[in-house]
Amino acid sequence: LSGLSLTFIVVVAVYLAAVIAIGARASRETRTEADFLLAGRSIGPWVGGAVLAATQISAGTFVGTLGRHYSTGVSWVWAWPGLWLGWLISAIWIAPKLRRFGATTVPDYVAVRFASERARVLASVLIIVPYTIYLTAQYQAAGEIFAALFGAPPYLAMGFIIASTVIYTVSGGVRSSSRVDFLQALIMVTALVLAVPLLVSRAGGIGQVGETLSSLDGRLTGWWYGPRDLVAVSLAFGLSIAAAPYELTRFYSMRDVATVRTSIGVAFLFQGLIAASVMILGLSMRALFPAVASEDQASAVMALHVLSPLIGSLFLVALLSAIMSTCNSILLVVAASLSHDLYARFVRPEASDAERVLWGRVAIVVVSLLPVPFALAKYDSVQSIVLEQGKFIASFFFVPLVLGLNWRRGTATGAVASMLGGFVACAAWDFLDFGQGALKQAGVDAVEVGLLASAALFVAGSLLTPPPPQAALTPFFPPRRPIEPS
């Protein structure tokens, strides 16, 4: 452990120095709100793809997913194609249209498309609440992992994560966090790709791993999960990633529509490497140590006892990176909602660019501290919180986004009813009891109920009200070519 501890401290120190240097450089290039929240719309495809992947990959992947492969074998990996389908929906129907529109925040889209400031406020509030809760899960994960590894008190790990993330996010906004995300994605892929051959050779080769696992339980190398389980998980993951505001805002910061499309492909490349590596690591760990106390400990045992101190440290830094890159994106999106959509819109519309940047920075610091007491109190498990916020986002935002961008008839009333109704239906299904227990038992999930309610309300609310003004549609629907007289 001491070998790992020492190497870990050195690796972390080098990593932090790099992150702080990136933040300092980006802060010199950040003067206006467009610099701070959009990186001056300068992000290219490689950095863009890394940003999308790093934002999505979180502590859940390194601990939760690896652990799930450890305990249930191969088939969990088929949740990724569902997630990728969500990205594909985004690449075809969402991301290019949002980038072409080219605003600053996701509530900007809602306000302009539905010509309604009321809808903007609702979208902002509905983004702020689940994302602040999501931040709690990331902090909690950091606390638990480093308590398990080094016996450090949870507040120390949280303090470290918050301080380091806030430094580079506050200093250079989206510009520095995009560059740091790129570095983090490279670290994640390098750590995993180096760990795989090491672990597989320790376990006697990939064929041996397969044989050992199938002798333990045939389902480990075959299908532990059936199609119904995988479809439900895919739906929750896929639809929530397609509508996730912390990913959507990043499209605005990219150079152009072509960059947005290519970035999603680059993100697939990163995710494919990460998915396959995490699967192989989980499987090899099971073959090597068939009886680790809980699945969430598999990655810690691997870093401490199987990998060399250097690769083990790199793996832990990759884990830190995964947490930090998710945190920085959440902080940016929540802070932008507070400073751009609420403060600069309703409190001080006359605020100058410099003032908006200042308030964006203040909001990041405040939002970063809010979840700390909740994370220390540990109201729920990390995986449950992550899954829950995903369900809420998909329930209230997927429909207004996809239908709003692709159906001219969608109106403000439809959007407001859809957002509120989807959110409430999802919450009621999970937290109230009104005799829906049997349906829940049968596998009807809150995300399905939320989506259905949201879609029904969007369509009904829109058809019952007059069509939106043409000015609201123009940025999203290019004018049809006039029919030439024959």
Add this chain to the structure above:
Amino acid sequence: VTQGFGWSFYGFLLYAVVWVTGYLCWAHFKNRRERGDP
């Protein structure tokens, strides 16, 4: 009887390669068409 990995494992690796390559090709041609290149 131990059989080792089957389709769920190798099938995914193949799927991932085909998906990533297929998507990148689609994005490339879609971008080229939008730019107006022949």
